[in-house]
Amino acid sequence: MEQSGTSTLLQGAVRDLASGVVSALRSGDHTHATAPAAVDGEAEGLAVAAVRVLGADALLPSTLLHAPPLPDELAVFRKAVEAYPPRADAAPTVVWSHWAMRRTLRRLDPSFVDGPAHGPEPEPDADGLDRASWQSLTHQLAVLAALALPGEDCAVARLAGRRSLDVARGFVRAVRRRDWRQAAGAGRWLTLLDGVPETLGLETGLDFVELMGGEDPLVALQVHAARLTRTGAFA
Structure with a gap:
């Protein structure tokens, strides 16, 4: 107890x-x-x-x-x-x-x-992350969303950049599974990555994640960080 x-x-x-x-x-x-x-x-x-x-x-x-x-x-x-x-x-x-x-x-x-x-x-070492399936990669990147910062370079960020389609796929999966924290973390990464399909509708998707995340401040933190990154409001 x-x-x-x-x-x-x-x-x-x-x-x-x-x-x-x-x-x-x-x-x-x-x-x-x-x-x-x-x-x-x-x-x-x-x-x-x-x-x-x-x-x-x-x-x-x-x-x-x-x-x-x-x-x-x-x-x-x-x-x-x-x-x-x-x-x-x-x-x-x-x-x-x-x-x-x-x-x-x-x-x-x-x-x-x-x-x-x-x-x-x-x-x-980032080799373990590099070998991860797209599902596992999305989960681990969401846990490491604090590394998703504008202009920052590290092995995790480079890996995410090489697998932007996998992260986009993982974002959709997290939304469908109603895993709002994972979706918010993946969405934060996606705001930094090139090659994200426009059909993903990331901005609308982040709005939906924030809405469905309700009062969870951990969801709100990732979504707001993503928005600041997307708009360049941090500069």
Whole structure:
């Protein structure tokens, strides 16, 4: 029961964090805190865990709006990076998510020098993703939607670019299966990719996903990020 209660608290903290990100993206106010402020004890542990679950998207307003995050939210984000390194047997999505967080932190916090002091952060292996079926690829890309950023280059983004038709196919499948989170994440990737069929109707599809996603802030986050990318409003 205690474990179940902790899981429920964490889910609520992740939703609250995602709601804060969505609010900041919608308002364009990068001074609006998204990550929880630095706190102590059990509340701190919950806040740090929530940031780790949301990943690099916890600082998405700062990334897209090119503005520094608030010190408290940056401190919590850094704790999440340092407290939850991937295990040796971690899944590729976990490893890539952590890599994305480290890359974000390196850009926003000059004092963070995890990895090489100069040059790009070494990328994890993406061979497993490259061999994935289109169904599995769409699922994993949706989990790694925080890597879907304008102008960014990494092995996952290059892979998605080579398989845009597979991602479009996966987007349709997710909508049909009413998997709104996966559809929103795949849709975010599709806004960046070349070769997406016009017949897909991506913009209308994203509107539908947002509508059907209801009050889920994790869906809203991906859809709004996709719209900002599509319109170039982040520039």
